Amino acid sequence: MFRLRQYDEAMLGYEQAFFELSEWPDSTLSNKQIQDMKNAFLLKKLYCQKAAQKFTMALQTSQRFDFSNLEDQEQIPLRNETVVCSFLAGLYDDCFNNVQQFKHFVKDSTQHTPTLLWEILSLTQLARYDEAKALIPTYNQAFHTQINAEDLFAFAQKPKFRSIRKAEALATFVPGAGMIYAGNTTQGIVSLVLQLGTLGYGAYSIINGYYFTGIFTGLGLFQAFYFGGVRRSAYLAEQKNMNLKNQYYQQVKKGLLSNRK
Numbered sequence: 001m002f003r004l005r006q007y008d009e010a011m012l013g014y015e016q017a018f019f020e021l022s023e024w025p026d027s028t029l030s031n032k033q034i035q036d037m038k039n040a041f042l043l044k045k046l047y048c049q050k051a052a053q054k055f056t057m058a059l060q061t062s063q064r065f066d067f068s069n070l071e072d073q074e075q076i077p078l079r080n081e082t083v084v085c086s087f088l089a090g091l092y093d094d095c096f097n098n099v100q101q102f103k104h105f106v107k108d109s110t111q112h113t114p115t116l117l118w119e120i121l122s123l124t125q126l127a128r129y130d131e132a133k134a135l136i137p138t139y140n141q142a143f144h145t146q147i148n149a150e151d152l153f154a155f156a157q158k159p160k161f162r163s164i165r166k167a168e169a170l171a172t173f174v175p176g177a178g179m180i181y182a183g184n185t186t187q188g189i190v191s192l193v194l195q196l197g198t199l200g201y202g203a204y205s206i207i208n209g210y211y212f213t214g215i216f217t218g219l220g221l222f223q224a225f226y227f228g229g230v231r232r233s234a235y236l237a238e239q240k241n242m243n244l245k246n247q248y249y250q251q252v253k254k255g256l257l258s259n260r261k
Helices: 007-023 031-051 055-062 072-088 092-105 114-125 129-134 136-143 164-173 177-181 185-207 211-258
Strands: none
Touching (some): 007 031, 055 072, 072 092, 072 114, 114 129, 114 211, 164 177, 177 185
């Protein structure tokens, strides 16, 4: 079923095999044999979930592995999949923590090499650039690359991130300024024009005796555009940061993989 890409059916088959082995274990098998078989069923189910791009489900499956009393060589493929699946699921803190668990429980440090890529990438996604950069010499040694850490992480010297609080503060005191600071000049100018226009319309209506129109239409619209502008500024700043993080991540990823032999 896996070869035929019938991943859901294959997942059910492996889960059924795991369940039956758990509920009705073969008395002729030792506890160690049962443990190995159950881990194998879960690993194959995880492969199906990865192939189906169900990475969160794959991570949940990896968390069911039984690591008790396993030798290093037995732990490595299981723990490595836990690291990979947590990264693919977008849980970069979990990925980094799983790498640390890998290093802690797999005593042979020469076997830690497969996790280096994921550790550097997860730190990059978390914007912990100095920590990621510090791992490049180890990466170079492990994969026989000659990556210049300073060049690869040159952007970290002065990252162009925007402060969400500053964007909100600017929008609070100067209409449109928060959006301009967040990198969208056009939206900032439009926001300024709308706020000044609705405020002016409200004031003009009140001065000319149209109190209801001035208060509920002019000032009401001004208030909506004002608070909307503050929220929009924060959103744009956050989006700007996300785009920059992804840009930096892609740069690091390309630098790491293009130098691999």
